[in-house]
Amino acid sequence: AQTVTQSQPEMSVQEAETVTLSCTYDTSESDYYLFWYKQPPSRQMILVIRQEAYKQQNATENRFSVNFQKAAKSFSLKISDSQLGDAAMYFCAFGGSQGNLIFGKGTKLSVKP
Amino acid sequence: GAGVSQSPSNKVTEKGKDVELRCDPISGHTALYWYRQRLGQGLEFLIYFQGNSAPDKSGLPSDRFSAERTGESVSTLTIQRTQQEDSAVYLCASSETVFLGTQYFGPGTRLLVL
Numbered sequence: 001a002q003t004v005t006q007s008q009p010e011m012s013v014q015e016a017e018t019v020t021l022s023c024t025y026d027t028s029e030s031d032y033y034l035f036w037y038k039q040p041p042s043r044q045m046i047l048v049i050r051q052e053a054y055k056q057q058n059a060t061e062n063r064f065s066v067n068f069q070k071a072a073k074s075f076s077l078k079i080s081d082s083q084l085g086d087a088a089m090y091f092c093a094f095g096g097s098q099g100n101l102i103f104g105k106g107t108k109l110s111v112k113p
Numbered sequence: 114g115a116g117v118s119q120s121p122s123n124k125v126t127e128k129g130k131d132v133e134l135r136c137d138p139i140s141g142h143t144a145l146y147w148y149r150q151r152l153g154q155g156l157e158f159l160i161y162f163q164g165n166s167a168p169d170k171s172g173l174p175s176d177r178f179s180a181e182r183t184g185e186s187v188s189t190l191t192i193q194r195t196q197q198e199d200s201a202v203y204l205c206a207s208s209e210t211v212f213l214g215t216q217y218f219g220p221g222t223r224l225l226v227l
Contacts, residue, residue, distance in 0.1 A: 013220060033213055043202055045156075045218035052213075099211045100146055100158040100172070 002027045004094050006104035013082045014112050021066075021077045021107050024093030031048065031094040034075045039106070040088040048090070051075065079109075087111045115139070117219035119205050125225045126195055126218060134190040134222045138207030142215060145188050146206045150221070156204065162188060163211045195226045 003026045013019035025034070036048040051059045051068050058066050063080045079086055089108050093101040118137045129158075138145045147159040158169050159171045162182040173179070182188040192199055202221045208214030 020215070031213070033215070035215070037218075042202075042220070043150075043223070044220045045206075047215065047217065050215055069115060096214060097212060099161050099163075099169075100143075100148075101156070101206075101216060102158075103155040105155045 001097060002029075002094050002102045003096070004092055004102050005102040006107050008107045009105070010108045010110070012110045012112060013079070013086075015084060017082055018047075018078060018080045019067070019082055019109065021027060021079075021090050021109070023075045023104055025073050025075065025092070025094050025102075027073070027094065029096045032094060034066075035093040035095065035101065036066070036075075036077045037093060037103075038086075038088045038089045041093060044110055045091070049077065051091055082111050084111050084113060086098070117205055118208050119203075119219040119222050121222060122220065123223045123225075125227065127227055128197060131191065131193045132195055132224065134192075134203050134205075136188045136190070136205030136207075136219060138186065138188070139217060140186075140207070142207035142209055142217075143185065144201060144208045144211040144216075146208075146216060147188070147190050148204045148206065149174075149211055150202045152201070159190070159207050161211065183216070192224075194199055195224075196199055200224055200226045 034051045038046045067076045089106045092104040145162040148156040177193045180190045204221045206216040206218045208216045
């Protein structure tokens with residue numbers, strides 16, 4: 001069975017600085033997607049970024065980028081130039097052949113002004 | 114276009130009552146998913162639909178939970194004889210395809226069972 005582990009329950013970053021959130025996963029599948037979702041207090045799950053496992057190039061969306069290490073089964077999220085609006089829970093998720101997403105327990109990110 | 118919508122936004126009910134939660138997916142999305150999120154926890158998968166069919170119901174916590182989807186559109190999650198442990202946020206998501214599709218989430222329904 002697939003598992004997703006986020007080892008940092010909480011993280012803090014100074015406004016305008018860079019922070020990296022960690023995620024590891026376990027799977028025997030070769031074709032899958034990985035996602036980072038953001039959940040602010042409004043509880044709406046917002047897609048931040050997506051990475052296809054077959055792509056070697058790391059995905060980037062504006063200030064958000066990932067470091068995808070397929071052999072190590074690692075998928076970290078880097079947030080550059082952190083803004084107050086980035087404060088939220090961040091969930092790493094695995095999507096494979098089973099259809100549903102497998103989520104980690106989340107990392108609570110605080111941004112200090 | 115419009116995103117995934119859910120209703121009601123909040124629901125307070127008494128233990129033992131039945132509740133229905135509704136999800137309207139993005140138009141044209143074949144796949145629809147239900148998740149449960151207990152306070153301070155990650156998301157727990159409940160069930161998914163491919164069209165109007167639910168191939169795997171093993172994620173439903175008990176036989177008090179059921180779900181249906183009609184017209185490859187709206188879905189209803191029903192919880193019978195609610196218990197206090199059912200209190201959670203119920204999130205719905207939809208995607209163009211079941212496998213390797215990107216899921217877009219609704220705002221959720223917060224259920225409180227007194």
